Amino acid sequence: MADLDERQPLVADRADEKTESDIDEQEWNGCGPAILCDPRRWPHRFIVLIFTCFLNFGSYFCYDNPAALQTEIQQDMGVSYSKYLLLYSLYSWPNVILCFIGGILIDRKLGLRWGGIVFAGFVLLGQILFALGALFNSYLLMEIGRFVFGIGGESLCVAQNNYAVLWFKGKELNMVFGLQLSFARVGSTVNFNIMKPIYNAVASLVSPGYRVLGLSMMAGVGMCIFSFLCAIILAVLDKRAEVLTKRKKISLEEKITLSDVKKFPITIYMLFIICVAYYVAVFIFIGVGTVFFTTKYDFSDAQANAVDGIVYILSAAFSPIFGFFIDRFGKNVFWVIAAVVITLGSHSLLAFTFINPWIPMVIMGVGYSMLACALWPMVAFVLPEQQLGTAYGFMQAIQNLGLAVVAIVAGKILDEKGYLVLLVFFMACLCATLLSSVLLYIFDVARGGVLNLSAKARIKYEEKKKIQKEKEEEEKKKKLLPPNDNIQ
Incomplete structure (x- = not known):
């Protein structure tokens, strides 16, 4: 598409006639402090970067919740080591297929914005079920929760990568991927450092047992709610940028099919x-x-x-x-x-x-x-x-x-x-x-x-x-x- 400057006439027909460029300039000027709300400028993209990095924070925090409280899970829920490891298998094995399907859904059906929201929702729902399973002494519900959590976790990584490429392809892309990895590892580290103290603090208020475990896991629910809100905010910011910058939408003919993978x-x-x-x-x-x-x-x-x-x-x-x-x-x-x-x-x-x-x-x-x-x-x-x-x-x-x-x-x-x-x-x-x-x-x-x-x-x-x-x-x-x- 040609730039607006190329389509603008050199001399307007009438002094009071507004050109397309004038209208666009009004749209940009009417959005608040220009340097923060202009998607073409780095301060606005820095805001997007913050939400992109936090998009997966809740998922990485909750992924190793079982490892941070392994002893407590085995004692409070009365499960063997093999049943405990099943919590990780229920996440990993389905994602051999599910995150590939998630990528296709983002490209073909849901789109990036809705894909991010939907998969962040699966992460949140999975952690809620996981925590409720512990709270009501149902290990089966905990296992179902980990499976649902896995449906969203890896596919949310795909959405995060797509956001990074869409907004930062060019000079900053490698650094943005590095920052995403950094925030992910911070989420894992925070989990290992605070879950045990949270469990001990809850145990001092509630009688020991599975209820303490369930209430402690609610900390992960809070982190997932935060990431879910980041997904919504990112979708709003990206939709706004698409309108203001007149970003080209992907047509049906351009969308990928399974045969394109070959x-x-x-x-x-x-x-x-x-x-x-x-x-x-x-x-x-x-x-x-x-x-x-x-x-x-x-x-x-x-x-x-x-x-x-x-x-x-x-x-x-x-x-x-x-x-x-x-x-x-x-x-x-x-x-x-x-x-x-x-x-x-x-x-x-x-x-x-x-x-x-x-x-x-x-x-x-x-x-x-x-x-x-x-x-x-x-x-x-x-x-x-x-x-x-x-x-x-x-x-x-x-x-x-x-x-x-x-x-x-x-x-x-x-x-x-x-x-x-x-x-x-x-x-x-x-x-x-x-x-x-x-x-x-x-x-x-x-x-x-x-x-x-x-x-x-x-x-x-x-x-x-x-x-x-x-x-x-x-x-x-x-x-x-x-x-x-x-x-x-």
Whole structure:
């Protein structure tokens, strides 16, 4: 679409006649303090960024509610360790499929705004059922709650990623993904730090038992209500921006179908492989790391928990920083390769040396933060906006499948071979990640080098693509005009 300045006549026919540009200027001026309410300016986008980061805060806070109160859940509800672990299985296994479906729903049916609200609603409803199950001593209701919570949790991540791309694609996208990761880890950390004190405070007011557990879980309900409100506010802000900036809506012909997934370029599938192979080596190791540190290094439980959790704490601090530098310099593929090499080094130190484990875990935290900022935005560099929900949903689905399967494999390795073989297995996963990253670079170069552009080159590339898209739209409009309208 041509700019309004290009369509505005040089001289108005009458002095009192208002042009389209004048009307638009009145719309902008009538919305309050311009610098805060103008979607084209950074202060307004900063407000959107805050709500985007908090969109998933409640979900990440509640995801590890069971881990924060594991002993209390088993004692108050009278369940075995296997039944307790079912609370996580009910979240993970369904999301092998559900977050992929959620991405399709965002792209094809609900749209981004309604998708965010609906999936935030599922998260809220799931946590309410989970808390009520504990409050009324119904473990079945708690399990149903975790399943419902899972329906919304991963799909809400897809919506959050889409908001990030829609509002910040360009100079700030890598930093925004880093900030999202940072807020997510802060949510997890806050959960582990406050749920036990909340439980103890409630226990001092109510007789011990399942009611204490249920009332304590209501803290998670409060966090989910906050995130649900963020989803509504984001939808309102995005709708307003769409109207004011005359953002082009996605037509039915442009919307993705399931058959389009098969047409994704090979670079997208390489990104999927990197995502799975890398995250299983980090997440699952952290999940079983406490016993490793107490066994190999003779740490106390408190020391083991501290060193095991340092990766997430560092990611909260480093992710925005790495995102800023990646936005400034570009070259995302090189950052991914560097992150994989760093993480591979940390696993090697843990497997074959007795160096203080804080050193390799800090190194792992740096590599993890670097990869997350560089990897996820690359999907938006390759695919058009109308396919991002499906692509991110597919990416999360494969990640969940990998985590679920490798968790079982890791358990068998631990039972039969021990931690050394498990670490070697994780190193093999990282070697596969490194190979995939190199292949990604080769395939990308063969396709024009879009993923590994410098920051300046990417700005020029995006501007060129935008101009080309506007020309194509103008050509389509001309073809749709009746024949008489083309005769001068």
